[in-house]
Amino acid sequence: MSKGSYYITTPIYYPSAKLHIGNTYTTVAADAIARFKKLTGYDTFFLTGTDEHGQKIQRLAEAKGVTPKKYVDEIVADIKDLWKIMNIDYDKFIRTTDDYHIETVQKIFKKLYDQGDIYKSEYEGLYCTPCESFWTETQLVDGKCPDCGRPVEKTKEEAYFFKMSKYADRLIEHIETHPEFIQPESRKNEMLNNFLRPGLQDLCVSRTSFDWGVPVTFDDKHVIYVWIDALSNYITALGYNQENDELYNKYWPANVHLVGKDILRFHTIYWPIMLMALDIPLPKQVFGHGWLLVDGGKMSKSKGNVVDPTVLVEHFGTDPVRYYLLHEIPFGQDGLYTSEIFIKKTNSDLANDLGNLVNRTIAMINKYFDGTIQAPTAKEEIDEDLIKIALEAPTKAEKRMDELKIPEALDEIWALVRRSNKYIDETMPWVLAKDETKKERLGTVLYNLVESLRIVSVVLSAFLPETSQKIKKQLNVDLASWDSIASFDGTKAGTKVGEGEVIFPRIDVEKKLEELAKLQEEQKPKEEKIEMEPIKPEITIEDFDKIDLRVAKVLECEPVKKAKKLLKLKVDLGGEIRQVVSGIAKYYKPEEMVGKYIVLVANLKPVKLMGELSQGMILAASDNKESLIAVNPGELPTGSKVK
Numbered sequence: 001m002s003k004g005s006y007y008i009t010t011p012i013y014y015p016s017a018k019l020h021i022g023n024t025y026t027t028v029a030a031d032a033i034a035r036f037k038k039l040t041g042y043d044t045f046f047l048t049g050t051d052e053h054g055q056k057i058q059r060l061a062e063a064k065g066v067t068p069k070k071y072v073d074e075i076v077a078d079i080k081d082l083w084k085i086m087n088i089d090y091d092k093f094i095r096t097t098d099d100y101h102i103e104t105v106q107k108i109f110k111k112l113y114d115q116g117d118i119y120k121s122e123y124e125g126l127y128c129t130p131c132e133s134f135w136t137e138t139q140l141v142d143g144k145c146p147d148c149g150r151p152v153e154k155t156k157e158e159a160y161f162f163k164m165s166k167y168a169d170r171l172i173e174h175i176e177t178h179p180e181f182i183q184p185e186s187r188k189n190e191m192l193n194n195f196l197r198p199g200l201q202d203l204c205v206s207r208t209s210f211d212w213g214v215p216v217t218f219d220d221k222h223v224i225y226v227w228i229d230a231l232s233n234y235i236t237a238l239g240y241n242q243e244n245d246e247l248y249n250k251y252w253p254a255n256v257h258l259v260g261k262d263i264l265r266f267h268t269i270y271w272p273i274m275l276m277a278l279d280i281p282l283p284k285q286v287f288g289h290g291w292l293l294v295d296g297g298k299m300s301k302s303k304g305n306v307v308d309p310t311v312l313v314e315h316f317g318t319d320p321v322r323y324y325l326l327h328e329i330p331f332g333q334d335g336l337y338t339s340e341i342f343i344k345k346t347n348s349d350l351a352n353d354l355g356n357l358v359n360r361t362i363a364m365i366n367k368y369f370d371g372t373i374q375a376p377t378a379k380e381e382i383d384e385d386l387i388k389i390a391l392e393a394p395t396k397a398e399k400r401m402d403e404l405k406i407p408e409a410l411d412e413i414w415a416l417v418r419r420s421n422k423y424i425d426e427t428m429p430w431v432l433a434k435d436e437t438k439k440e441r442l443g444t445v446l447y448n449l450v451e452s453l454r455i456v457s458v459v460l461s462a463f464l465p466e467t468s469q470k471i472k473k474q475l476n477v478d479l480a481s482w483d484s485i486a487s488f489d490g491t492k493a494g495t496k497v498g499e500g501e502v503i504f505p506r507i508d509v510e511k512k513l514e515e516l517a518k519l520q521e522e523q524k525p526k527e528e529k530i531e532m533e534p535i536k537p538e539i540t541i542e543d544f545d546k547i548d549l550r551v552a553k554v555l556e557c558e559p560v561k562k563a564k565k566l567l568k569l570k571v572d573l574g575g576e577i578r579q580v581v582s583g584i585a586k587y588y589k590p591e592e593m594v595g596k597y598i599v600l601v602a603n604l605k606p607v608k609l610m611g612e613l614s615q616g617m618i619l620a621a622s623d624n625k626e627s628l629i630a631v632n633p634g635e636l637p638t639g640s641k642v643k
């Protein structure tokens with residue numbers, strides 16, 4: 001019987017670049033919670049997806065020379081692959097470019113406009129494109145975006161505004177009377193004191209400076225602000241205001257929106273106010289987790305310290321990565337990733353504690369009983385503590401998960417794993433095996449270990465699904481329901497266990513660290529490569545010899561009137577003075593050129609450019625974009641040949 005519905009969401013990710021271990025963290029945490037709820041009898045719906053509109057994506061696509069849709073399609077495919085390798089079992093993946101989403105966002109915007117919550121005015125402000133956020137002068141830190149530290153741009157445009165202030169008091173009251181709404185507690189105070197109590201300004205909710213967004217149906221110069229578009233995903237995905245709204249009726253309001261602390265403001269202020277204006281219930285909880293930091297702080301491409309989860313999975317498998325994320329970061333606080341702690345934890349908790357327990361148990365059943373699990377007919381007092389801990393583990397883990405204390409829930413499972421290892425040391429099966437009269441007792445000890453492992457595997461299925469599956473396969477027990485672990489007798493005597501297989505091989509810490517460090521080095525941004533023009537057809541040395549290249553020194557330089565791109569230079573070519581007109585005005589100021597030694601194509605047929613005679617051409621290197629540098633031959637005597 002279902003215990004009721006449970007709806008959990010992750011933020012929808014910007015498909016602007018490949019996701020890193022930090023974004024993966026949110027999704028793995030949501031996956032573990034969703035799986036746990038499913039396991040314990042809830043009718044669960046787990047939503048994730050991508051937030052595809054906005055100026056940043058449009059600019060990235062333009063720089064790459066593709067349409068925004070093509071640009072995001074590729075990254076979204078990568079993101080879906082990443083979720084596959086991380087074993088993410090979502091129920092739905094929403095893309096904000098999906099038609100149903102766009103239509104519903106348009107309906108939402110129109111409704112809010114019709115009822116007067118959205119109105120048209122003019123906006124003048126400072127905009128941070130990477131964060132898609134407007135700021136006031138006072139909010140800036142050192143003149144830069146307070147969220148990401150990058151420069152902001154002055155923008156002035158006709159825009160629609162949302163009357164946030166109208167709902168502020170109601171929201172403050174809601175937050176104060178629902179202490180569970182913003183979690184953890186410290187974040188609640190931050191939202192109230194830093195944003196809500198100082199007074200809310202109306203929010204600018206449309207843009208005209210770019211067009212990669214959801215158009216406002218009644219004013220198509222405008223696209224809808226990307227956060228209004230994005231936040232709506234939590235209800236559009238369920239069919240809100242659509243023909244088939246069965247999921248919406250079943251799952252809304254969400255039990256929890258899981259988000260990083262950096263986007264808590266959007267989820268606990270803008271989103272609830274949007275919902276109040278739409279007259280629909282607020283989510284029960286918004287949980288703001290901390291940041292996953294790496295050596296050197298926040299991950300960033302330019303620092304070259306971005307940790308790619310696919311590389312880790314390739315080297316260590318999925319579950320060590322899941323385990324690290326779920327266990328090593330206190331849920332709600334910042335946590336650190338280092339390869340060293342990662343490998344050491346994999347060795348100690350997974351290979352030593354869990355892997356060994358499985359391995360020893362299976363090996364002993366194979367060795368002493370030809371692989372057959374015996375009936376537990378020779379119980380002793382010493383078994384009771386193990387059985388007690390085994391039976392308590394699931395309920396304790398459940399309690400921890402109800403509070404979203406994921407690492408602590410795993411601790412409850414590991415308490416049983418460690419207790420089981422201790423039980424082996426206490427009962428010493430290898431000693432029992434030497435005494436024929438202790439055979440029945442030996443069978444009972446091994447039965448108890450199998451039963452403990454079965455319980456471990458069931459609870460663990462929410463966190464490390466692959467490992468759970470492997471344990472079940474080796475034990476060859478198929479009882480996997482939550483109810484089946486309420487008693488310590490689920491394993492059938494007579495069951496043949498499978499082959500003993502090492503689940504987590506021990507890792508050579510030094511060797512792997514070296515390998516990873518090398519990979520990291522390779523990932524560091526290299527000098528930017530340019531799009532290379534095709535090499536021209538082959539020429540002979542005689543062809544080349546026709547070009548007479550000489551060292552020359554610039555004596556005078558001035559702009560050419562009415563020609564923005566051109567400079568006029570007087571150069572000394574071994575005593576002969578020539579006039580040259582060159583298209584380098586974008587890159588050099590006239591005074592910068594004076595005194596420079598350059599390479600001149602000295603036998604080029606003279607031409608007139610903008611009425612000025614040009615007797616030669618200056619050699620320069622260019623990336624065809626931003627940079628051009630005149631070739632510098634050093635201060636050789638003017639007239640020297642360049643060969």
Ligand code: MSP
Pocket residue numbers: 010011012013014021022023025026051230231233258259260261262263290291292293299
């Ligand atoms: N598109 C918005 C969310 C819209 S939700 C309606 C967005 N996208 S994001 O791709 O930039 O970030 C998605 C999530 O990844 C955020 O919750 C953010 O906190 C999280 N993380 C990004 N880097 C992170 C770490 N280093 N550590 C933990 N989480 C991090 O914001």
